[in-house]
Amino acid sequence: MPRAIWNGAISFGLVNIPVKLVTATQSKKVSFREIRRGDNSRIRHRKVAAADGEEVTQDEIVKGYEIGPDRYVVLDPEELRALDPQRSRAIDIEDFVDLAEIEPLQYESSYYLLPGDMGSKSYELLRRAMEETGKAGVARFTLRSRQYLAVLRPVGNALAVSTLLYDDEVIKPEQLDGLPEDVEVADRELTMASSLIESMTTEWDPSRYHDEHRQRVLELIERKAEGEDLATVPEQEREAGDVVDLMAALEASLSAAKSEGKGGGQRDTA
Structure with missing residues (x-):
């Protein structure tokens, strides 16, 4: 089981429910190291200044916000740390809304919440109440010096919390060019x-869908690790085109x- 990465409490009204935050997802992407062809020596990336190519140490690095070509407002790490949100151990629910009203484009990262010591009954009460009403809790909480907007909702027998993008971070359909207009x-x-x-x-069953590309990459790695000599076959690119006869299709x-x-x-x- 994943270990807790945050301990705190769900807070709404005068109710406090102790909880532990654990990750709800795990990346399965295939990772590679950059190595030199021939001797497999690892590649190291160094930070250098564009002006003279000199390597820069960590204590020489500051943040710069570009306000024009090669014009920056320089901020020291201490200045930014002073603006960090106050540390908090609470997931503060501000509102309850219909879960179906939340635009999926806003979802960012997801976690599970587990009940903390002596919190099982109040945890289960909140989970069942949200399940019965179809409501989700809109909350704020601080994780790793960053404050997040989040949505709290029941998932099976657990409570899950997902961080959300703010409304102004989501591109609206009316901001897009090229959408169909007056199409009969x-x-x-x-x-x-x-x-x-x-x-x-059909009924939604996520286990039916697999990352076929990842599986092919892993099979290729296994075959090469066993010394098999593989010929490269160019992949045929699928061309997208207009449907000539929509009704026929x-x-x-x-x-x-x-x-x-x-x-x-x-x-x-x-």
């Missing part, structure tokens, strides 16, 4: 597209789905 969609086309979606609908897709036994609604995931 025929009723028959919409009916066909809706039927195709229904035929491909919809009809063919729907027909293929029905022939596979998927035309009656939800697919069998067994």
Whole structure:
């Protein structure tokens, strides 16, 4: 089980629930080291000044905010530390909202909360109450000298907390260029597209989806580690193009789905 990275309490109203914060996700990406071809010597990256190429030590480095070409406002680490939020051991719930109203684009990093000493009953009470009402708690808490906006919600038998991007960090659809405008969609086309979606609908099961690229990379590493000599085959790039006949494509897709036994609604995931 992952170890706790933060100990504190959920606070709302006059209620305090002791909790421990543990990570809810783990990266499975394949990591590589940079080495020199030929002798496998590790590559080291040094910090150098662009002006003269001289290596810079850590105590010479300060933060600079660029306000123009090669013009910076310089801030010392002490000046920035003075602005850090006050250390807090509380996840302060400010509001409760409908979970469905939170835009998924705002989600950042996720953690689990475990009950602390003597906190099991109040923890379970809050979890069940949010589950019954469909509500999520909007909160703030401080982790590693940074204050986060977060959402607290039930996940199975646990409480989870996810940090959120602030509203002004999320690009709104109305800020995008190139979205369709005044496009006419025929009723028959919409009916066909809706039927195709229904035929491909199934219950959400995240275990059905795997990182196929990562698996291929790991298999390649294993084969090379065993001394197998592999020939490189260039990958065929798929070209994206406009659908020439939309209705024909919809009809063919729907027909293929029905022939596979998927035309009656939800697919069998067994």
